[in-house]
Amino acid sequence: LMNRETACNFAGGMLMRGTKQRSRAELKEAFERLNASVTISGEGASIEVRGENLIPTLRLVAEALREPAFAPQEFEEMKRAALTGAEAQRNEPSALAGVRLARHLHVYAPGHPHYTPTVEERITLIRKTTLADALACYRELFGATGADFAAVGDFQPEAVARAVDELFGPWKTPRPFNRVP
Numbered sequence: 001l002m003n004r005e006t007a008c009n010f011a012g013g014m015l016m017r018g019t020k021q022r023s024r025a026e027l028k029e030a031f032e033r034l035n036a037s038v039t040i041s042g043e044g045a046s047i048e049v050r051g052e053n054l055i056p057t058l059r060l061v062a063e064a065l066r067e068p069a070f071a072p073q074e075f076e077e078m079k080r081a082a083l084t085g086a087e088a089q090r091n092e093p094s095a096l097a098g099v100r101l102a103r104h105l106h107v108y109a110p111g112h113p114h115y116t117p118t119v120e121e122r123i124t125l126i127r128k129t130t131l132a133d134a135l136a137c138y139r140e141l142f143g144a145t146g147a148d149f150a151a152v153g154d155f156q157p158e159a160v161a162r163a164v165d166e167l168f169g170p171w172k173t174p175r176p177f178n179r180v181p
Helices: 005-014 024-033 051-066 072-088 093-105 119-128 131-141 157-168
Strands: 037-041 044-048
Touching (some): 005 037, 005 119, 024 051, 037 051, 044 051, 072 131, 093 119
Antiparallel strands (some): 037 044
């Protein structure tokens, strides 16, 4: 993860921006048809849905996680939005104070995954990060090895357990997990 924080964040951000089978709009519409509220990132997924739609929603989530499109136009749009947001913080007192506080409380060397860059450093990192960087991060670090799954509510536990095993069991993380020091 050293020197890859921005690329890995972008990789996670690309997961809801289309799959190999569906565009971003089609994926969004598929979740809406299931009345599912879904958040997917590099950290995992969160789903809110009625029990009868849980397994179809899990199938869509697996598609988003396992078969992201990494479309160049989607990446450029996400990158432009991140750059616009970072540039807007250049003179924003609360944003600058938040960065200073985080840097004071959490002292890490530049490049470390927990390092808090200045606004100017973040802008530079965003500008230099490419789609290839994000895709490499996804290919090298994303997978379900060691992942946890939790569900609460009215659903069929055995059917959901089988679906989770089928959808995510074979999806191995390419590298072994090591806690970030």
